[in-house]
Amino acid sequence: MFAKKNLIAVAALATLAVSAQAQSSVTLYGNLDVGLTYEKVKQAGNSDTTTGVTSSILTESFFGLKGQEDLGGGLKAIFKLESFINVDDGSVDGNFWGKNAYIGVAGSFGTVALGNQESLFKTEAAAFDAFGVSPVLAVSKLFVGDTLGGSWQNTIGYTSPNLSGLTLSVQHSARESNAAPTTSPTNAVNGGATAVAANYTAGALGLSAVYGDVRSTNATLAATQQQAWLLGASYDFGVVKAFAQYGQNKAENATGAETGKDKFYQLGAVVPVTQAGALHAAYGQNKNDNAALADSESRKFSLAYHHTLSKRTGVYAGLAYTKAEVGTAETKTTAIAAGLRHAF
Template sequence: MKSNHATRLVRTVFAATLCSLATFAAHAQSSVTLYGILDSGVEYVTHAARQGSGNLFRVNTGNRINSRWGFTGKEDLGEGLRSIFTLESGFATNNGTSQQGGRLFGRQAFVGLESDKFGAVMAGRQMTPMYRFSLALDPLNYSSYGLSAQDAQFVGRADNALEYLGHVGPFELNALYSFGYDSTIANGGQVPGEFRVGKQFDIGGRYRQGPFNLTLVYEQRRGTSVASSGDSERRYLAGGSWAIGNATLYAGYELLLNDIVATLTASPPQTMAFGGLRYKVTPAFQVSAASYYHIFRTVSAHAISTGVNADYLLSKRTTLYADVTYVINSTKSALSATGSTTPVATGANQLAVVVGIAHTF
């Protein structure tokens, strides 16, 4: 009898404990999610060298969307307030190496507070407003031949950053301040007594209502040495999109001003105008087309990159894709079809073709 009574008592306590935990979990509404993307394909690029000769045939990663894995989570603190965090690691599927300068969590690593009324404040390594808001502006769906190939800051991130993200109705605001935007380079972090070295400031806003998206972004990055801390890269971006039935139209403009000598090769002063469309042929098949026209201000050169993408959804998580881009350079221009990964000789044109598969989990 005592044994049966003890057994019933243990069962009762155990059941009560489970109910209490379930009630607490439902009240707290806390969660942690593991997620990721795998993207790999076969790529062919012509004139893939600064000498202008040599074609490249390779297995490449992140052609449509960069491969990654990460954790994101939140905890309900009550009264519409939540703590949030994200740890996101970028890697190459063709060889397994870490990207973003070899950082373990190079894509994102931040913690913050989020409010239903006042928005979110986050601290850590984060994507910039130019990155966050431009995702919805690229006709080529942010493939490796799209906006990121025109200017690397379209996928920019900043170390040591404080960021605010909020919205009022259809209006969104994103502001970022970094105390040292790249800690992997000398003086790219904080320098005692030198307030301006390696600093970055961004602010962006957009209006999204129904089929319309209108976006404005400003970004400023200071030089990463004491001598260049008074110089800066400044980017002004305006763009938008308009959905009409199964089609979405895109247009945008970027002005890049730069007086930092050390970054002139990677970020030459220029203006760029772009436009294109994306069309959903069927729920499982869509095509995109876009052109990006550059005028390089200091060398009297111009270039145009034109691309076409096709996506076929095998399921909600698996996509087959094919991308084709052709770049026409003037005699003093050296715009690459894929950005910095495959340089091209000055004045040479370049063709890039890739077919691959992307899977999300």
């Protein structure tokens, strides 16, 4: 009888252990992307060429940890830690957890997260760019840049559940100070940033809109205040998936005077060539009207072929051509790359 009770107790403990493990999980994951690159820059009659082994060409290279715990009642705790890495030399790119570092709760109401988070401008721009978040080939980089399209620190974010194809998101990067900019620089505005986004999907159709009031995203003072919006659309015709984006970004200084206004558009497409391969193409332009400085304009064309070798591994080859004009000065950049990426 004693032995039987012990066996029952052991079985009960084992069941509890399995149940507890099933209620929480931690996953190690990431992406490695590296390739051979050739870049030629022509400016003022001179040209420079660079060849090398480069990280993060078609996709971002990073590793991360994410997990969740079932809290009961349909509620769960979540976390995510992600770090950019340079595969070519093994170094960390930026802050160690510079991509994402947050904890939150999720339930039927949606998801609330606190910490360092990728901006809504980055995620929305990537969703409607034929090259996603590609550091080298994505045309939307002309518009979102590092401030709008980077990761926002000291952030609280909310994402709604899927409402018949519609998803709403809000993001706020706290300025973490009530003090006016009385110290150097005195011609600055308080930091902080806020963005809202709407995403709608219905079958082959995808639509998005994001608006933001951005001063700084790391709680520091800023020289300008940006008011930006970006619209995106996509449609999968089967033989081709088409993308389009249009956005504007107005910058003002501490006195409220306009210092520049960006107008951006891009068109792109992904064409399946074989069951395992697809051709990606995109063209875009960003034009900046600046009252104080010379007007500027950048045009970019990207073309690449990506071939999947397995569910997690692929090879690619591509090129990007960018022409930037500031007043009468002109810079032409041609980048050619071939590489390998692996997700784990």
